[in-house]
Amino acid sequence: MSGVWVYIEQHGGEAANVSWEALGLGRKLANGLGQPLTAVVFGPGSGALGTEAIHYGADQAIACEDATLDRFRLDPYASLLGSLAKDRQPSVIVAGATTRGGDVLGAAAIDLNAGLVTGATEAELDGNVVMAHCPIYSSKLMAKVLIPDAGDAPQMLTIRSRAFPMPEADASRTGTVETVAAVKAEGDIGTKVVGFEETQGAVSLTDAAIIVSGGRGVGGADGYAPLQELCKVLGAALGASRASVDAGWIPYDHQVGQTGKTVSPDLYIACGISGAVQHQAGMRTAKIIVAINKDAEAPIWKLAHYGIVGDLFEVVPALTEAFKARLGQ
Amino acid sequence: MRIVVCTKEVPDTAAKVEVKDGKVSWGDAPLVINPWDEYAVEEAVLMKENKGAETVTVVGMGTETTKDAIKHALAMGCDDAVLITDPVFAGADTLVTSEAITKAVQKLGDVSLALFGRETSDGNSSQVAVQVGRRLGWNTLTYVATIDSIDFAAGTIKVERLVEEGKQIVESTLPVVISVVKEINEPRYPSFMGIRKASKAEIVEWSAADLAVDSSVKSKVSWPEVYGLPAREGDVEIIEAATVKEAAAELVDRLIEEKVI
Incomplete structure (x- = not known):
């Protein structure tokens, strides 16, 4: 078994940021193991993405642009990764802990009878073993997780977004991009993608460097308007x-916390959020937390680095204006 | 024609979870049904009520404490229940868990749909649905936010999957494994009658031998140590000024100094 592989996921020909972060980790592991680093990328434009992966640190890339991979489907993607890994026996496979990355590695792990460590926020080598640190209990605790005796299967690992540094x-940098054939014919695939509704103009929470977040204190659906203004100014x-x-004020895909998304931005501005333990689980790894809240006793103050005690409907617009002035907008 | 819905028990979301003597502890907080599983159970029960599914079987894997999660699912309207339980499953990783659940689905037979919550609030791996689907050789649709249509007679389903960039709309043949997100429905509270029925229901117990679990499938992932999150150091700095405008300007200065803007 030799070689570190990083599975690069893409949507519409663009790689997910977490895939480059995974490549950065892959580079570190490959250097430590003295093994080559290979980027594996499937779907439209994957040849070009293979070249981009080499720029980000891969020694080489494997790409497949077969028409069956035009839109993401688990079976043809996982079957191809599993089949390539069976043939070529990498020692480690890393991907982002995303909907696609987790699914592809999870299914391929069955094909390979390989252990899979999910959602790591730190990882380093201990000999030939990847020692990962993973949040568990919805980020209330951490665990050291490893695959001590991988045997004849790769050690598989997914990593959280924004937990590892983005490589330059x-x-x-140059290297070979090898094109391979798909392993599943269209007739053997039981699913068909019939549409995709892109979320319009929104910054993805898990990728965001800045998040402005509103809680009960916003008082209703309209209460998000000043927060959205601040988002616009900050690109948040x-x-x-x-x-x-x-309460039905805002769709579920905005929810941060134990039963929503886990985020790790540079800056998290919590407006009218008391900071229940379930919410904290989703955002406590933010680098800087700002609280804006009327209630000076709310649990959020124990977590926040900075805060203004006051009415968010006064403070947030004032912040928006202050940022506009400072950022020259 | 049967629907299977899988569940397990987890500490209540409000529980303070900590490490004591090297072990995870949630004090005297109750164990409850995994919050995401409630959505899977609701969807299964809705399919029985509206879509012609005949039997909804809840399958849990664990120990005696798992029965509370199973009973919650029964009280919501599942028809029967299986507990997969065996000392050999202690500390199972997703390779072993998915093997056991796969064998249970196969033993039940005549299953068109296996439903899961998108993840459990303890392990958070989101892997068991995917790996069960892979072992069964079924189509697997994760993070489903809407089931647009399902036709058990024709063997087809159309769903909307919630992914990072939006909603992917997918058609699939049955049987299928699905994991659901919270958007999919509003789980019902168990009725008094439901709770009474669940308390009397028989929960069938299957061991590794009953399921003919492949003994060559071994756990590969280990967790040698759990630890608490490092405490947040330092106190909050409350920005105070004569006016809100001045306070806002000062906060902006601080955030620029912190290099997070």
Whole structure:
């Protein structure tokens, strides 16, 4: 078994940021193991993405642009990864802990009878073993997780978004992009993608460097308007607490917390969020947390780095104006 | 024609989970049905009520404490229940868990649909549905937010999957494994009658031998240590100023100094 593989996921010909972060980790592991680093990318434009992966640190890339892979489907993607890994026996396979990355590695792990460690936020080598640190109990605790005796299967690992540094691209790096054939014919695939509704104009919460989030204190669906203004100025994603989602003020895909998304931005601005333990589980790894809340006793103050005690409907617009002035907008 | 819905028990979401003597502890907080599983159970029961599914079987894997999650599912309207339980499953990773659940689905037979919550709130791997689907050789549709249509007679389903960039709309043949997100429905509270029925229901117990679990499938992932999150250091700095405008400007200065803007 030799070689570190990173599965690069893409949507519409663009790689997910977490895939480059995975490639950065892959580079570190490959250097430590003294093995080559291979990027594996499927779907439209994967040849070009293979070249981009080499710029981000891969030694080589494997690409497949077969028409069966035009839109993401688990079976043909996982079958191809599993089959390639069976033939070529990499020692480690890393991907982002996303809907696609988790599914593809999970299904391929069955084909390979391989252990899979999910959602790591740290990882380093201990000899030939990848020692990962993973949040468990919805980010209330951490666990050291490893595959001590991988035997004849690769150690498989998915990583959380924004937990590992983004490597620098270097366009002068060169390497081979090998094109391979798909292993599943269209007639053997039981699913068909018939449409895709893109979320319009929104910044993805898990990728966001800045999140402005609103809770019960926003008071209703209209209460998100000043938060959205602040998002616009900062290029931030809009988050929400469970209470405001349950109240029907904002759709579920904005929910941060134990039964929503786990986020790790540089800056998290919590507006009118009390900071229940379930919410904290989803955002406590943010680098800087700002609280804006009327209630000076709310649990969020124990977690926040900075705060303003006051009415969010006064403070948030003032912040928006202050940022506009400072950022020259 | 049967629907299977899988569940397990987890500490209540409000529980303070910590590490004591090297082990995970949630004090005296109750164990409850995994929050995401409630959505899977609701969807299964809705299919029985509206879509012509005949039997809904809840399958749990664990120990005696798993029965509370199973009873919750029964009280919501599942017809019968299986507990997969065997000391050999202690500390099972998803390879072993998926093997046991796969064998249970096969033993039940005549299953068109196996439903899961998108993840459990303890392990958070989101892997068991995917790996059961792979072992069964069934189409697997994860993160389903809407089932647009399902036709058990024709053997077809159309769903909307919630992924990072939006909603992917997919058609599939049955049988299928599905994991669901919270958007899919509003789980019902168990009725008094439901709770009474569930308390009397028989929960069939199957061991590894009953299921003819492949003994060559071994756990490969180990968790040598659990630990608490590092405590947040330092106190919050409350920005105070004569006016909101001044406070906002000062906060912006601090955030720029912190290099997070």
